[in-house]
Amino acid sequence: MSENQQDNKIDDYQKPSLTVDNLLFAIADEPSDNIRKLGNKKLQILLIKRNYEPFENCWGLPGAFMQMEESFLETSTRVLNEKMKLSNIYFEQLYTFDDIKRDPRTRVVSVAYLALINKVNVARSDDANLCWFTVEISKKQIVLNDEHGNKIDLNNAQLAFDHSKIIRMGVERLQNKVEYSNIVFGLMQKEFTIAELQQVFELILDKKFTKANFERKLRDKIEPTNQYRTSGFRPAMLYKTKEN
Amino acid sequence: MSENQQDNKIDDYQKPSLTVDNLLFAIADEPSDNIRKLGNKKLQILLIKRNYEPFENCWGLPGAFMQMEESFLETSTRVLNEKMKLSNIYFEQLYTFDDIKRDPRTRVVSVAYLALINKVNVARSDDANLCWFTVEISKKQIVLNDEHGNKIDLNNAQLAFDHSKIIRMGVERLQNKVEYSNIVFGLMQKEFTIAELQQVFELILDKKFTKANFERKLRDKIEPTNQYRTSGFRPAMLYKTKEN
DNA sequence: TCAAAAGTGTTGCCCGTACACCCATGT
DNA sequence: ACATGGGTGTACGGGCAACACTTTTGA
Numbered sequence: 320m321s322e323n324q325q326d327n328k329i330d331d332y333q334k335p336s337l338t339v340d341n342l343l344f345a346i347a348d349e350p351s352d353n354i355r356k357l358g359n360k361k362l363q364i365l366l367i368k369r370n371y372e373p374f375e376n377c378w379g380l381p382g383a384f385m386q387m388e389e390s391f392l393e394t395s396t397r398v399l400n401e402k403m404k405l406s407n408i409y410f411e412q413l414y415t416f417d418d419i420k421r422d423p424r425t426r427v428v429s430v431a432y433l434a435l436i437n438k439v440n441v442a443r444s445d446d447a448n449l450c451w452f453t454v455e456i457s458k459k460q461i462v463l464n465d466e467h468g469n470k471i472d473l474n475n476a477q478l479a480f481d482h483s484k485i486i487r488m489g490v491e492r493l494q495n496k497v498e499y500s501n502i503v504f505g506l507m508q509k510e511f512t513i514a515e516l517q518q519v520f521e522l523i524l525d526k527k528f529t530k531a532n533f534e535r536k537l538r539d540k541i542e543p544t545n546q547y548r549t550s551g552f553r554p555a556m557l558y559k560t561k562e563n
Numbered sequence: 564m565s566e567n568q569q570d571n572k573i574d575d576y577q578k579p580s581l582t583v584d585n586l587l588f589a590i591a592d593e594p595s596d597n598i599r600k601l602g603n604k605k606l607q608i609l610l611i612k613r614n615y616e617p618f619e620n621c622w623g624l625p626g627a628f629m630q631m632e633e634s635f636l637e638t639s640t641r642v643l644n645e646k647m648k649l650s651n652i653y654f655e656q657l658y659t660f661d662d663i664k665r666d667p668r669t670r671v672v673s674v675a676y677l678a679l680i681n682k683v684n685v686a687r688s689d690d691a692n693l694c695w696f697t698v699e700i701s702k703k704q705i706v707l708n709d710e711h712g713n714k715i716d717l718n719n720a721q722l723a724f725d726h727s728k729i730i731r732m733g734v735e736r737l738q739n740k741v742e743y744s745n746i747v748f749g750l751m752q753k754e755f756t757i758a759e760l761q762q763v764f765e766l767i768l769d770k771k772f773t774k775a776n777f778e779r780k781l782r783d784k785i786e787p788t789n790q791y792r793t794s795g796f797r798p799a800m801l802y803k804t805k806e807n
Numbered sequence: 808t809c810a811a812a813a814g815t816g817t818t819g820c821c822c823g824t825a826c827a828c829c830c831a832t833g834t
Numbered sequence: 835a836c837a838t839g840g841g842t843g844t845a846c847g848g849g850c851a852a853c854a855c856t857t858t859t860g861a
Binding site: 354355528529531532535536549552553554 | 824831833834
């Protein structure tokens, strides 16, 4: 952050507005209809229905204008806490969006944050405008679904502002980091079976693994607790993320 | 970029200032003292000596306040063109820095851009305050050197603002992307030998390769021209980056 | 002839993949 | 008994690292 010699009165010029937008992802469990089969997991994202201009009645990412005395992370947690009480969130800066016309009113620059929670900790929100959308990732497209069967295809910009683009970039980041970091554990509960972890990988990467190979791939990142998940057939060992 | 319902007059609140800072990297050639040896390459970064407050007389990254009618990229190219005429620059957004106290005067948020050039295209600058510093990357630290033997250790913050941190992050990004993208060609001339490319990899990653293995590693990213570099001993095939 | 670099071939190891097989459970 | 998932072993192949060797040049 340097400046030209001429810029001495730095508060004395017109500034863009600055907002923070949140991509909050979580995993939902969907019990199986067949008692002999595992339940399905879904990747979800939190959206808010805008009942104000601009983009009134569109779905968009929950965000807020940044205040002078708070950092991005503080803005971000403030928003999420106003909407629903949350804790233990994994946060990571995604990208800063600056298209000049991205907001029809005036120049607004937005810093997007990627946030992950394990959904067990979600206190129900009293904001009727909030909704968890299922994120269906495939090679060709990303489609969001709400619980009433409404579909939003991210290739057609049906969301507010450039939020479709932001979500696509967020999914891409998630896909990349799942492969080489521990980011996936931000979506898991403290204890989980290998099959559950595998399902989450498969959801995010739109790709199937085999049990044996998946176990070897993750072996050095997890360690067994000595407890079992019995809600199924043969009890499955519960694992947790390896310390250090 | 959403907001609370209450925020209707969006220009009617105090906003942080917004700047763009540039990490401009290039490769310098240093001819060998021994005629029987190859010359050395160095990674360099462009810094500017601040002759104004704050951090007067400190070195810092060249940057500027963003104007209402320009995007980050436009701010970035404006700065670099004001300082020295450049073209064909590779640009990539690095990160957005928002520590509340990073600027002692007031709240300033800075978007950092990573930029790469091949130095052949550098028109000499008439700004005496600009200087190319050599970047020495090792496992423990990053040290900057100017041509007069002055050293700046990035572990001690001797640069303006949080620019040490920004440079460390930029080097890290460069190291990561060199391994899995074509970013390195932004630093190379149009035609280059494999040995030159190998030297640049070794500089950035602080790691040695063997010829045979390095050739195999890069084989699918480059293609031979049918020209040779004769300035050495046995002439070396010149390569260029593979199209498609 | 010799030092340095250009260029190529061989080998072994590690890791990801495919696939096969047995174990444990409750209906 | 059987379907389903849990869990483990084996075998193949590609890619990377180590290393050895030949070729080419100018002094």
